[in-house]
Amino acid sequence: MSSNNRLRIAIQKSGRLSKDCQALLKQLGIKLNLREERLIAHSTNMPIDVLRVRDDDIPGLVMDGVCDLGIVGENVLVEAQAERAKGGQNAEVQKLSALDFGYCRLALAWPQELGPQTQNWFNGKRIATTYPQILKDYLRRANIDAKVVVLTGSVEVAPRAGLADAICDLVSTGATLEANGLMQGDTILESNACLIQNTNLSCPDKLALINKLLPRLKGVRQAKESKYIMLHAPKARLSEVCQLLPGTGQPTLLALAGNDDMVALHMVSSETLFWETMEELKTLGASSILVMPIEKMME
Ligand SMILES: Nc1ncnc2c1ncn2[C@@H]1O[C@H](COP(=O)(O)OP(=O)(O)OP(=O)(O)O)[C@@H](O)[C@H]1O
Ligand SMILES: O=P(O)(O)OC[C@H]1O[C@H](OP(=O)(O)OP(=O)(O)O)[C@H](O)[C@@H]1O
Numbered sequence: 001m002s003s004n005n006r007l008r009i010a011i012q013k014s015g016r017l018s019k020d021c022q023a024l025l026k027q028l029g030i031k032l033n034l035r036e037e038r039l040i041a042h043s044t045n046m047p048i049d050v051l052r053v054r055d056d057d058i059p060g061l062v063m064d065g066v067c068d069l070g071i072v073g074e075n076v077l078v079e080a081q082a083e084r085a086k087g088g089q090n091a092e093v094q095k096l097s098a099l100d101f102g103y104c105r106l107a108l109a110w111p112q113e114l115g116p117q118t119q120n121w122f123n124g125k126r127i128a129t130t131y132p133q134i135l136k137d138y139l140r141r142a143n144i145d146a147k148v149v150v151l152t153g154s155v156e157v158a159p160r161a162g163l164a165d166a167i168c169d170l171v172s173t174g175a176t177l178e179a180n181g182l183m184q185g186d187t188i189l190e191s192n193a194c195l196i197q198n199t200n201l202s203c204p205d206k207l208a209l210i211n212k213l214l215p216r217l218k219g220v221r222q223a224k225e226s227k228y229i230m231l232h233a234p235k236a237r238l239s240e241v242c243q244l245l246p247g248t249g250q251p252t253l254l255a256l257a258g259n260d261d262m263v264a265l266h267m268v269s270s271e272t273l274f275w276e277t278m279e280e281l282k283t284l285g286a287s288s289i290l291v292m293p294i295e296k297m298m299e
């Protein structure tokens with residue numbers, strides 16, 4: 001691959017998704033020379049360049065083919081797609097995978113002192129948001145006639161500042177709403193970070209590299225969800241012990257030196273073992289129960 005033929009991946013420079021994006025690229029085996037102030041980071045072991053930009057710019061960079069891949073919140077992606085479609089611009093991207101970070105929801109909220117409200121209350125009201133297209137789409141579908149006020153930051157202070165009657169903003173723990181005396185209403189969109197690809201990408205080398213990275217991504221996700229379980233179990237209760245273990249894989253059984261009544265059991269489980277299950281295993285006579293994290297997996 002020539003130097004101008006390197007796979008370009010856009011990620012958020014600094015914000016909620018940056019650390020997770022960098023960690024993910026590292027887990028995929030992409031070594032990066034990241035310097036705080038640099039826009040582009042070149043990989044030292046793969047033909048990959050990482051562009052670090054504002055998250056709002058990522059969908060457009062991928063749609064226009066400036067970058068081949070991007071990691072962005074679905075909230076930003078859906079808003080950008082609606083905005084570009086409205087302007088008659090190309091709004092297509094291929095969504096390769098949802099990622100397990102950046103979970104948040106776009107929800108309506110209003111001053112707590114007003115108490116619970118129905119959808120009808122929003123008629124004639126002003127709603128502040130950074131996501132006007134998603135909000136307008138929701139209002140249209142819900143048949144609500146409200147005015148949308150666009151703010152690019154500090155949306156949560158809009159009602160107190162007299163700029164709006166309600167807001168439509170991102171919520172994760174709810175702490176920001178609480179700190180600003182706001183009550184949460186309907187969720188308009190649930191969002192995770194996701195990996196997107198330019199739909200017109202045709203360079204065989206780049207496509208081959210993506211096809212190498214995708215199984216790694218799957219492996220990283222599976223590894224996070226899986227555990228390696230080791231325990232000693234009485235031979236006589238083996239089938240009952242196995243029934244308690246999550247996952248469908250066959251366990252490995254090993255003899256224990258100097259003990260004919262017990263065997264060592266090893267298995268990869270698709271989920272963790274809860275304390276309750278460990279206590280039940282103990283009741284069946286199992287001992288030395290270990291639940292260990294897995295770093296990487298390949299089937
Ligand atoms: N509280 C949260 N918890 C988890 N994920 C969140 C949270 N808030 C936002 N996100 C997700 O992270 C993305 C980036 O959030 P952030 O607040 O860093 O954006 P920003 O201020 O617009 O950054 P930028 O400077 O890149 O434009 C959001 O678009 C959303 O997908
Ligand atoms: O429900 P919570 O857990 O409080 O999270 C929600 C807040 O998180 C995000 O802002 P962020 O903290 O990233 O700062 P920003 O608004 O300056 O981007 C979002 O815009 C909300 O304000």
Ligand SMILES: [Mg+2]
Nearest residue numbers: 054055056057
């Ligand atoms: Mg932004």
